[in-house]
Structure formats: structure tokens, C-alpha cells
Amino acid sequence: MLYLIALLLSAFAYAEKVYVVERERGAVAVVENDKLKGEVKNLGNLNHATLKFLGSKAFVVSRDGFLSSVDTDKDSLMGKVKVGDSTIGFTFCEGKIVVANYSPHTVVFLSPELEILREIDTGSRNVGIKSYKNLLTFALMDRDQVWVLDCKDYRKVKVFENVGNMPFDALLSGESYLVGFFKESSVGVANLKDLTYRKVSFRAEKGEVVFKIPHFGLWGVYGKKAYIPAVGERRVHIVNLESFEYEGSIELPGLPVFVSVSPDGKYVAVNYSGDMEDYLTLINRGEGKVIRTEKLGKRILHFRFTSDGKFIYLSSYYENRLKKVSVPELKVLGEVNVPTPSGVFIKGG
Template identity: 30%
Template sequence: MTVRMLGASLLSLGLLAGCAQTPVLRGTGDLGVVIERATGSVQVVEHSGRTSLGSVPGLGDLSHAHVTYSRDARYAFVFGRDGGLTKVDLLTRTIVKRIIQAGNSIGGSVSQDGRLVVAQNYQPGGIKAFDADTLELVSEVPAEYAPGKFSKVVGLADVPGQKFVYALFDAGEIWVTDFSDPKHPKTTRFPAGQQPYDGLVTPDGRYFMAGLFGEDGIALLDLWHPEKGVRKILDGYGRGEEKLPVYKMPHLRGWAMAGGFAFLPAIGRHEVLVVDTKTWTEAARVPVKGQPVFVMARPDGRQVWVNFAFPDNGWVQVIDTPTREVIKTLAPGKAVLHMEFTPRGDNVWVSARDDNRVTVFDTDTFEVRKTLPATAPSGIFFSHRAARIGF
């Protein structure tokens, strides 16, 4: 072999080696995670091809888990029941960092500028702000509502202006904390009602709503005019009627807003409440199969999908928003815990914990498009949440 031929062969081998080492490039816009609660892992999925890319283990107790995303949608922040906060890289499917920041945590959110990750805690109560890059503690706000008395924090949501809004279950209050100066947050307190159990922010970031477990009604705070205080809406919607035993608390975070109306789960009832968002008064009630847990609108608002607490948690019903009637009843599997729409609403992913699967439905035809195996799946969270207020 001549020197020229040898050089050409080495060059070819070098080019081939270079090609072999080139990483696969992709965006993160169609990625997401499925919580596998039994194994303390998350399964990374992509919804364009409806496939699983792999699992990331080692995330601790995910019996009640929540996920939010970094501003660029590359990193998932996973909050676990054991107080763990884990930063997961969706592209490499690895843990970037994991900390135990509390005794019991049920969720969190990311600030408007993407620089802070804020965790809401049951134990010891309060919120903590961390640097989104390093997960180093920046500041914290203990939920001490009276001398020596601390409350569980629920319903945390990010809102414009580097602020976070959340409810204090034991205190019966809504707090708004401003992190414009991250190391010196400022908090404003508002009386809300008996035992606010969850909260949500309207898509424009204006209104915060907290459901009340201790009384019939919803606490509503106008964040444009906080000086007006909290207003009670749907006051006494179940007055004079016996409540059913509550087997699972409804989640307002998955609420539905469609056509100028909000669709909300009625606690202790087999009904979805319809609220006129111009007047914040009750407009209708939709009878459903069981006690609603998640009441979620398809992104175009034309449909509302509902799942239920035990013993009806094997069913999902679809409400047509113009007629406010149930148009489809589906049986995706045993113990349906969560649903997540693809960004434009062509598909919805539904987890069935006890059947160890996730089913993908076409939202027009209700046909099954794909079934994916998962170990005791619960929450499903797609990365487009990174661009939405209150998630």
C-alpha cells in the first residue's frame, strides 16, 4: 500500500469514527415524562411518534409527584413526596442533580424569568426558592400563620412579575410572594376560607382560584386588583344536600376553561360545575359518572375530559362544551390517575396505574392510537408546560 493510499484509508476511518461519535440531535418540544410511581422513576416519551425513549431511575418516593420544566424545556424538575427535588435532562435521560429539600413536598413551579424553581411543602410547611441551574437554596418563606403554627402549602402557581401564589390549608389563607429580589422575598396575606385544598391560575395569569374543602365554594383573588381581597364564588353549591365520602381530593390544576366558561370538579358530588368567567357565577352543572378528580379541556376548548375517584376510577368521560353533555364514556384501564393533551389537542395520553399502561386516544374519533407499557404510571407531563403560566 502506498503512503497516499494509507493516508486516504486513515482519513476515511477518521471520518467514519467522527460520524459514529456525532450525537443524535433533536428538540425538546415533543418530549415529556410519565411518572412510574412504584419504581421511583420517570419514563421519557415523545408524543410525535408516540414512543418511549427510556427511563430515568433513582427519583425517590413518587407516590404524589409533580413535574415542571425549565424555560428552554430541556430539564424536568420532579418534586416527590419524600421532599426530593430532582433535575432531569430529557435529552441525555440522566439526573443532573437531586436534593432532599423538605420532609414532604407535593409540587412546585418555575419563575417567570426561569431562574428560580420554587417548591411547595407539606412538611415543615412553606415554600423554598432554588437556583434553577444549580439547585442551590436562594431563600425560603415559612408558612407560619400564627406564632409556632405552620401550615401545609398547596396550589402553588407562578404568575407574572416574579410572583408565586399559593394556599395555606391549615391557615385558610392565600399568600402572594414576590421574588423580584430573590434573596429577600415579600409576602402579602389574604383570608380565603376553610381549608383551601388546591389552587390554579387562569391562563392569562390574572385570577387565582382555591377550592375549599371545609365549605362549599371557591376562593377567587384578582391579582390585577389584590387590594379588593378574596371573593367567594359558588358559595353553597351543595347547600341542603348530603356530601358523599371523598375518596380522592379533586385537582383544580387540571381545570378546564372553554368558551368563556370554567369547568370545575364539585367536591363530594358526581357533578362538573360550569362557571361564567365574566361574572364568576354558576351557569350549569353536568352530571357525570363519579366524583371528578381532573376536569381538563382540550386545547381548543371544544371538549372537556374527566376522570374519577374510586370506585369509578376505571372510567373517563368526555363532555361536549357547547351542549354541556357527556358524549363519550371510555374505559382506559384500572385506576386512571392522569391525562395529558398533546399541545394542539389531537391526542390525549391517559395513565392506568393498576394495568401498568398508558393509552393514547385520538380526541376526534376516540380510537386508541397507541398503548405503551409503564410501571404503575400516574402523572403525565409534556414539555410544552414550560411556556404556560401557572404550571
């Protein structure tokens, strides 16, 4: 009993502002001190929406091509601009916001005030947009290319041709840009320091290990290790991102969707699809073993560790709730009503 009281006191003493995508309402809920503070509305189609923070602003890109800026002090909509018809992601580079579009086939540079500075026609759907120092890197799904641009003057620094069959997503690990392919099991690696490119396969001691590469946004990464949800298997793969060696796997009770590593590196958390979609699993990262699996909601769509790693916020879709959970106990400490919650983003987290 005393331990539970200590947990609750710790939870109230530690507070971060949480932004939760209301997927079916085109809005973002704002939660502070574990209470609903307000909503930011009229943000567009927020299925698989992306939200990122820059200074005192949050930027949200919708699937139907709207980029919105939110004042995170007042939690009000500052501006909204149409940047495409089907938008897949964005990044920050040299103080600019850069958006990748499926349709039209463009990459768009904007100022923090949402003024369009430059539109670049690529002739392809664009994916995997990342920034490294002053360099912008993205993959061209329909042209099997990776482009590297200078964010300062928009010039084309490098074009990697024939990188692989239909690139679909990418991950930035240090100076390495990793790109995955729909129709290949290998991974492309562009070194953004010396502008070289190679293809690798994850290998074990006994030879090549081939597994389907899921979207990189579902991976958990800590240092040079990646924890990758297996596609169609009840396990998490472990891969070294420096040597590209396959280091094994961890058995799970369900089919994993999203994997996240706590900021302190102690734990790996996993949610599921299918028969285990109401559950969350916590893994001891050092030991590579499941600590516990708990039923914490009704269809957990997303979750995120707080910056100190002591709590997890998760969205329980069918309950219309955001829940705060203790780590490593996985005890629900608080709940907030949020309609159709999906993506969870923490300011400062």
C-alpha cells in the first residue's frame, strides 16, 4: 500500500505536457498534469498523422496535405497551409520545415511561419525524409533513388541511383541513412558523411538471416541496437546497426506492432495487433527477457515513455482514454477521456 502511494505521489510530482491525436476528429487533445487542458481542432485527416516539436511550436502534418503549427504555450492553432494532396512525413532542417509528398510528386520547404520557400518536383512519391546537419535525405519510391539536398540553398548534393526495388521508409542512425524496400529483404545504407552507398543484409554467424523489414517508425532503437517487430511472428528481432549482425530475438505472447525503448535504456515496451491488441509487454533490455504483460486497454494504438522512463502514456482506442502507466509495474495511475485517441506525443519527452 505504501509503495502504491509512493508511485502516485511520484506520478503527480512529475508532469509533462502530452499531445494526443484524435484520429477520427481531426484534432489533437492537450493533457497537462494528467488533466485534459484543451483541444486543437481543424487539423485535417489525422490517420497516421505526424506531430513534432520545434521550440515553442508543434507542427502537425495530415494525410490530406495540411501542415499546421500550434503554439505550445497557449495550445492554439497558429497557422495552417496546404502543402500537398497526400503527405507522408516531414522533418526540420536548417530552421526550415520540409515536407515529403506522395501526391503531387514534390518535396516542399517552408519557414517556421509556414511560408512556402521552395517546391522541388521529384517525379515520384517521396518517403523516408530525414535531416543530418545541413543535408536533407529522402527516397523516391517510384524511381529507386535516394536524393541528398543542401537545406541552405536547395541544391542537389548527391543522387544515389538503383538503390533497391521500391524504397518505402528510412531510418537515420548517426550519419547512416538506412532505407528499406518493399520488394527486397536487404537494406540500403547511405553514409551522409562521405556520401557513399551500399546494400546490406542482416547476418547471423551461420549465414544470412532474411526477415521482412517493417516500417522503421515501428522500431525501437537504443545506441547501435535496433529492436524490430517481426512481421507475422510473435517475436522482436535484435540487430546491430553498426555491424548489421543479427543478434537474436525475444519471444512474445502476441504479434508486435510498435516497439519503444525507454530513454534510460532499461526497458523495451511492445504493443500488439490481433488477439493481444489490449495488452502491453515490458522487456528487461539488458537481460532480453519479458518482465510482464498486462491488459491495459481496449486496442492500444500507440504509447510513449516519459523522458525519465518512469511512466508510459498509452492510447486505449475503444475506451476513448489516455492512460498513464507506471514502469516497470505496468499499473494504471491515471486516465483522461480523449475521443478516438491514437498517436501520443510528449513535449519534452
